[in-house]
Amino acid sequence: MTKRRKRMMRRSQNYSSTVVATLLCLLAAAASSSWSRETVNPGEKLTLERAIELTLQNHPRALETESEAAAARARIGEARSALLPQIFSAAEYLRSTDNPIGNTTYLNPGFVPRITGTLHGGSLNPEQSFSSTNNFLAGVGGQQYLFDFGRVPGLVRERIEEARAAQSQVQLTDLDLIFEATQRYFALLAGGQKIKVYEKAVEQRTEQLHDAKVKAEASLTPQIDVLTAQAALARAKTNLLVASDEQATDRVALDNTMAVSPNAPYYELADVLTYQPISGTIESYFNSALERRPDLALLRAQARAAGAQITQVYSDFFPAAQAVAGYNAMGTGLPAANNFDVGLVVTWPIFNGFLTTHQIDEAKARENSINYAINDIQLRVWLEVKSAYLQLQTSIERIHQAEDTLAASSCQLELAEKRYNAGLGNIIELTDAERFYIQDDAAYVDALYAYSVTKATLDRATGASLPRETGR
16 A cells, blocks of 8 residues: 555545544534533532522423423414404316216215216217316305304313413422422532531541550550551541442432533532421411412313313204305306305204213213312322421421430530540540441431421422412
């Protein structure tokens, strides 16, 4: 192979590599831009409200239900179009033969453009010709809905209620996403506080190991103190490693809920874990749930849509009327013959094999089914609200107990350190006190996290986490 050919091959490979790299960059940029509507700014202090806002703006489930609600709203216009004038036009040109067919009876199959015939008593064997003529047709017509005893208005009402049900589905999806974002936000927040607990433990165990080595070298304490301190430090580092891994997983989970880019920049959380006493009675929470729960609103809208469907079907027992008008010009040449028509068309089904009666029974049964489903959800709402309310009370008591336990562990650790430094206690007593204090400190964080999740559960059960203005 010549040198020139080798240079040409290298240039071709470099060109191909450049094209592929450019395409990959363009695809990556397109994927990044289409991944989310909005993302987190580098170094941003992310609040819970901001995390919820990003979730509702970006998450595919929220966008999916929004699109379905938009389609349901468009169907309202489709139904209302029947109340407006309907205007249509037609024009055609045909080149055809004009051979008569004699005396016959036929049903036009729909695809034969023109069939001519003769009067009765004419020739049974008319002459046939292959000559053709021009045929022109042009016309415009219109019709206006007048009344049908509720079919079209019932369809409009049904579409309106279906749109309301679709909007309630949007709110129900929002409610689930808000709970998911809240739960993962507090999980990441708790993970950060646990890391601080274990970092402090590693720092204390490191100092303890240093002191144990100094005292052992001075023959003030036995060598077992050094080994015990080393083991305690190793356990503290293991706990820190596990907590760091859990925090990284919690961050990925929150990024996933907010639907931000997989390469989301680092951000910090602005809120802190805290708690508040319960305000309100369980009855007030239940009444709020009956008023605000979107799944209840969804079923109520579906029940009203079923009622509107009954009205539509019932209208088949009565006539429907519409006004019609039209103009046309047709002929085998120009100028064509002009004609117009105007009138009133009334249709009234007389017998359809009891179809209307069965359709009414079906619609009523569907409406009853939805009403039973509403009763079922009301029972489940009471169960969810009461369970979350009782769990919230328990979580607050757990926090109080964790606070008391942590205070006692702190005093125990302080006393153990003093005893060890004074030579009155051993290393086992000190490491046990340190271990209990670390566990109790982490348990306090867990108690705060459990309260936050339980409060979010109660807000979800009552619909309180939904904003009053749910339009986005």
